[in-house]
Amino acid sequence: MADNSQDLSVAQICKRYFDEQGLPERKLESWHFCDNEVDANACLALVLMGEKKATSPSLWWYEANDEALPQAGDLNVVTNYKGEAQCIIKTTKVSVTPFNQISEAYAQIEGEGDKSLAYWQRVHWAYYHRELAGTAFVPKPDMPIVCEEFEVVFALEKL
DSSP: OOOHHHHHHHHHHHHHHHHHHTOOOOOOEEEOSSSSHHHHHHHHHHHHTTOOOEEOOBHHHHHHTTOOOOOTTOEEEEEOTTOOEEEEEEEEEEEEEEGGGOOHHHHHHHTOTTOOHHHHHHHHHHHHHHHHTTSSOOOOTTOEEEEEEEEEEEESOOO
């Protein structure tokens, strides 16, 4: 659970963004990448540098957590691992693709490691095992992956 200062940072970035856009203020969903501090903050840095433009949870994670799938046009606040707001992203495209059909081009826009498909498969395979632990789902080569592409529409600081 986020503490008040983290909630405040999300409220403040939303206010700044919507004020700049001349739109009514609203609270956006906030989250961080990954399941550990090192990777979460590294992925955030890649987003802020313009290298990471996609993220890929499994469809089964959404089902196990009764979460709605992202939609093109969604706005979300991305935080660091501590929950402090850093930027707002806008979802530009969402597709569901089997793990074993992810393309080299998609791995490249996800922007992690050496941007190769081999790297993407290795780190994500390990991640999906952690992501799905404690659910009724077990990773398998044709499991459905939610491929969410996005762009940064507001950042506190570009790297």
